[in-house]
Amino acid sequence: MGMNAVNGMELIRRRRSVRTFDGNPLRPEDAEKILRFAESIRTPYDIPVTWRMLNAREEGLSSPVIVGTDTFIAGKLRRQPHAEEAFGYAFEKLVLYAESLGLGTTWIAGTMNRPAFEKAMRLEADEVMPCVSPLGYPASRMSLRETMMRKGVHADSRMDFSGLFFDRSFGRPLPGNALFGDALEMVRWAPSAVNRQPWRVVVDGRQAHFYEKRSKGYVSADGWDLQKVDMGIAMYHFAFALDEKVELSVADPGLETPEETVYIATLTAL
Numbered sequence: 001m002g003m004n005a006v007n008g009m010e011l012i013r014r015r016r017s018v019r020t021f022d023g024n025p026l027r028p029e030d031a032e033k034i035l036r037f038a039e040s041i042r043t044p045y046d047i048p049v050t051w052r053m054l055n056a057r058e059e060g061l062s063s064p065v066i067v068g069t070d071t072f073i074a075g076k077l078r079r080q081p082h083a084e085e086a087f088g089y090a091f092e093k094l095v096l097y098a099e100s101l102g103l104g105t106t107w108i109a110g111t112m113n114r115p116a117f118e119k120a121m122r123l124e125a126d127e128v129m130p131c132v133s134p135l136g137y138p139a140s141r142m143s144l145r146e147t148m149m150r151k152g153v154h155a156d157s158r159m160d161f162s163g164l165f166f167d168r169s170f171g172r173p174l175p176g177n178a179l180f181g182d183a184l185e186m187v188r189w190a191p192s193a194v195n196r197q198p199w200r201v202v203v204d205g206r207q208a209h210f211y212e213k214r215s216k217g218y219v220s221a222d223g224w225d226l227q228k229v230d231m232g233i234a235m236y237h238f239a240f241a242l243d244e245k246v247e248l249s250v251a252d253p254g255l256e257t258p259e260e261t262v263y264i265a266t267l268t269a270l
């Protein structure tokens with residue numbers, strides 16, 4: 001993805017949600033790079049995403065948690081099976097690219113005036129705009145609100161490796177030094193809604209089976225599952241670690257699963 005000079009693990013560990021920006025407008029060359037990169041993103045689900053960069057001031061957009069930038073990027077796609085995972089995959093690819101340029105981002109699904117964003121995106125009836133992100137240059141100090149938010153969701157920590165990743169069956173934790181250990185460490189540090197980290201992975205040979213451990217309250221009445229967006233993010237981190245030399249398939253291996261844990265997809269290292 002054109003960032004060979006940057007170590008992948010470093011990039012992933014350096015990324016954090018940025019909610020306080022320095023007030024400088026996004027430079028035109030950065031805006032152009034971001035849009036051009038976004039347009040080039042393909043997901044393994046072959047579901048296209050339509051992107052727009054939005055000016056909050058001109059379009060009446062706001063997020064109560066974001067200060068110091070007027071620029072947002074948003075994506076929309078047609079409602080269909082796997083739209084959540086495809087969006088998560090694509091948007092996280094853009095988030096990591098933005099990070100490589102030194103730009104701050106925050107995944108936002110909830111804390112925004114959604115109707116105004118959807119209008120600005122010219123959202124059609126059969127489309128969904130899952131999330132947006134501010135774009136800009138991080139301020140040197142976080143706002144008090146941002147600091148409090150991070151504390152509230154323990155944003156600087158993640159669950160233990162041994163509770164997330166397994167060797168051929170859910171009963172057997174995967175050792176950190178196993179094949180794909182580094183890639184899974186990069187999955188571990190992915191962002192997720194309310195930092196819930198719903199991803200669970202069972203490794204079998206060159207296959208990584210991704211499962212969603214569902215928390216209550218993330219599936220809306222129309223069936224949209226925000227935690228499946230997190231699953232797309234996790235899968236992108238895994239793919240990113242392997243230079244995207246992976247193949248996606250949806251073929252449930254039929255393993256015995258813990259409660260509220262559902263199969264999502266398999267990534268096979270090529």
Ligand SMILES: Cc1cc2nc3c(=O)[nH]c(=O)nc-3n(C[C@H](O)[C@H](O)[C@H](O)COP(=O)(O)O)c2cc1C
Pocket residue numbers: 015016017018065106107108109110111112131149153154155156190191192193194195226229230233
């Ligand atoms: C799908 C998704 C939706 C999110 N929605 C919001 C949101 O509405 N407002 C917000 O402030 N942060 C939101 N976040 C950011 C998470 O709270 C954040 O990623 C998590 O706490 C981990 O912190 P980090 O990104 O700094 O590593 C969202 C993240 C994801 C992945």
